[in-house]
Amino acid sequence: MLELKDISLSVENKANILNKVNLKLLDKKIYVITGPNGSGKSSLARIIMGISTPTAGNIIFNGQDITQLDITQRAHLGIGYAFQSPPRFKGIKVRELLNLSMSSGSGEDKICDLLYSVGLCSQEYLDRDMDASLSGGEIKRIEIASILARNLKLAVFDEPEAGIDLWSFNRLAETFKEMHEKTNATIVLISHQEKILELADEIILVANGGIERNIPKEDILRKGFIDDKCKCRANCGKAGDKNAECIG
Amino acid sequence: MLNALDNLMLEKVADMHDIPKGAYNIRKNGEGIQKNTTENIDIITKKDRPGIDVIIKPNTKKESVYIPVIVTEQGITDVVYNTFEIGENADVEIIAGCGIHNSGDNKSQHDGIHEFFINKGAHIKYIEKHYGQGEGTGKKVLNPKTIIHAKENTTVELELIQIMGIDNTVRDTEIQLYDGAKLIITERLLTNIEQKAKSNITVELLGENSSAQIISRSVAQGKSEQTYYFDLIGKNKCRGHIQCDAIIMDDAVITSTPKISAHHSDAQLVHEAAIGKLESVQLIKLMSIGLTEKEAEDTILKGFLK
Numbered sequence: 001m002l003e004l005k006d007i008s009l010s011v012e013n014k015a016n017i018l019n020k021v022n023l024k025l026l027d028k029k030i031y032v033i034t035g036p037n038g039s040g041k042s043s044l045a046r047i048i049m050g051i052s053t054p055t056a057g058n059i060i061f062n063g064q065d066i067t068q069l070d071i072t073q074r075a076h077l078g079i080g081y082a083f084q085s086p087p088r089f090k091g092i093k094v095r096e097l098l099n100l101s102m103s104s105g106s107g108e109d110k111i112c113d114l115l116y117s118v119g120l121c122s123q124e125y126l127d128r129d130m131d132a133s134l135s136g137g138e139i140k141r142i143e144i145a146s147i148l149a150r151n152l153k154l155a156v157f158d159e160p161e162a163g164i165d166l167w168s169f170n171r172l173a174e175t176f177k178e179m180h181e182k183t184n185a186t187i188v189l190i191s192h193q194e195k196i197l198e199l200a201d202e203i204i205l206v207a208n209g210g211i212e213r214n215i216p217k218e219d220i221l222r223k224g225f226i227d228d229k230c231k232c233r234a235n236c237g238k239a240g241d242k243n244a245e246c247i248g
Numbered sequence: 249m250l251n252a253l254d255n256l257m258l259e260k261v262a263d264m265h266d267i268p269k270g271a272y273n274i275r276k277n278g279e280g281i282q283k284n285t286t287e288n289i290d291i292i293t294k295k296d297r298p299g300i301d302v303i304i305k306p307n308t309k310k311e312s313v314y315i316p317v318i319v320t321e322q323g324i325t326d327v328v329y330n331t332f333e334i335g336e337n338a339d340v341e342i343i344a345g346c347g348i349h350n351s352g353d354n355k356s357q358h359d360g361i362h363e364f365f366i367n368k369g370a371h372i373k374y375i376e377k378h379y380g381q382g383e384g385t386g387k388k389v390l391n392p393k394t395i396i397h398a399k400e401n402t403t404v405e406l407e408l409i410q411i412m413g414i415d416n417t418v419r420d421t422e423i424q425l426y427d428g429a430k431l432i433i434t435e436r437l438l439t440n441i442e443q444k445a446k447s448n449i450t451v452e453l454l455g456e457n458s459s460a461q462i463i464s465r466s467v468a469q470g471k472s473e474q475t476y477y478f479d480l481i482g483k484n485k486c487r488g489h490i491q492c493d494a495i496i497m498d499d500a501v502i503t504s505t506p507k508i509s510a511h512h513s514d515a516q517l518v519h520e521a522a523i524g525k526l527e528s529v530q531l532i533k534l535m536s537i538g539l540t541e542k543e544a545e546d547t548i549l550k551g552f553l554k
Contacts, residue, residue, distance in 0.1 A: 051532055071535040081536050087529040090465070090493070091551030100547070101537045146537060 001027045007057035017043045019209040030187045035206035041190045045156045049081035050074045078153035086143035089130040101149040114145040119168045136163040156188040260379040261345030262316040272314035278326040299329035306335030314343045322352030322386045327359045337369040345377040348388040357389040364396040371403040380413030387415040394421045401428040409436045419447045427455030435464040436553045439472035450479040453486035460488040468500035476504040482515025492521040
């Protein structure tokens with residue numbers, strides 16, 4: 001459903017952020033992109049959404065070359081992106097943002113379900129402003145709800161667990177499971193978390209601006225690919241160094 | 249007596265879809281044209297100068313007064329002096345607002361000088377919307393002056409909104425707060441092309457446990473200019489907070505001067521002022537849920553100025 005062909009991204013005065021990345025994603029699968037900080041994971045996600053433009057290569061979505069399409073056009077094709085650090089909006093209520101996100105004709109019940117699925121009480125949150133009065137975790141959950149609201153073919157979540165407390169985290173993993181079961185969307189999760197990695201049909205390990213390896217589901221749980229503690233140590237150049245921060 | 253244009257202007261500045269049921273006074277092109285009073289709210293036309301006295305009886309609850317002004321002719325300078333006497337423990341809403349339709353080449357101007365005497369325990373919400381339209385080159389000018397004396401334990405909410413179309417405005421707001429008086433000012437301002445807007449707000453926190461919160465949000469587009477001068481003066485144990493937020497676009501200029509002065513060791517005063525452009529991450533977020541860049545921009549600005 002999505003194919004990245006020789007995608008490169010470079011900025012002035014900096015080495016290539018992405019270097020000839022090739023990647024194929026299939027329908028209705030869950031992919032988890034993982035890898036060290038600065039490896040190019042978020043850049044890859046932003047290129048898929050059209051937020052960043054690749055310096056070379058092509059993006060094919062369901063047979064259509066979308067490399068030159070802007071963010072809005074890609075959104076209309078059914079691509080969605082949940083921000084790692086979502087923006088806040090002064091004067092826009094949670095209800096309004098979710099309404100904007102939803103396909104037309106969806107009612108208030110749907111909004112309540114959405115908030116519930118990210119662990120928020122709709123009565124308490126619907127009329128709250130999307131401003132600094134919400135905590136980082138609350139904003140993040142609403143961001144995830146705004147993606148669940150859309151009838152997407154491809155949903156990319158950039159570190160969905162960041163800023164979410166441990167208590168809610170298990171619920172979040174369940175939410176992705178439900179999304180997978182109830183929709184036909186291909187789900188891409190950028191994450192380092194074990195619980196999220198376990199959801200994957202395939203883990204994509206990104207390092208140094210390229211895809212170091214794809215690990216299919218059947219191998220994910222096999223010993224040797226994933227360290228019990230950090231889940232990727234066996235793939236990391238710093239393996240064995242107990243003080244190394246293998247994954248950011 | 250009111251034509252279609254008048255009705256449109258009244259809707260824009262006072263959300264009036266019809267003649268209100270309660271007390272009201274409609275002023276058009278320098279003259280009061282329609283008025284109604286109620287048992288609790290009296291409106292008396294001043295004899296010594298243009299304007300009205302609005303007298304609200306003590307304990308009047310949940311009533312509204314509409315006092316819109318419309319200017320639909322060019323070349324008019326209308327100055328009006330309105331005085332409001334709010335009785336003890338009353339709880340009322342006052343909807344003012346001024347709309348100018350100027351299709352000519354001469355200036356149309358309305359200067360409204362409003363003075364409020366708010367007695368003990370009363371609560372007022374005062375909404376003032378300003379709006380201008382018309383094809384001509386004649387300037388549309390509005391200069392409101394609002395003076396408020398808020399006595400003990402009163403609550404004063406001001407919503408000052410300039411929607412669009414005003415070429416020049418100087419808003420002066422002077423407020424005195426006595427013991428336990430609480431003030432909340434919400435100011436919203438949008439300017440574009442070469443419009444100029446100036447807002448001066450001075451609040452004196454005279455009484456013990458008085459409090460003031462000023463939340464100003466504005467958007468300056470085109471080559472417009474906005475100037476803000478907010479002054480909080482704490483003369484007792486009090487709390488005051490100014491929050492001035494502006495979005496700057498195109499070639500606009502915004503100057504914001506928040507000032508706080510404490511004359512008492514228990515005065516807690518805070519000011520915050522920020523000017524910045526539209527955040528690209530906000531635009532991207534809304535585009536990523538399907539809005540065009542223009543729709544995203546409009547949605548952000550509409551929310552910001554709400």
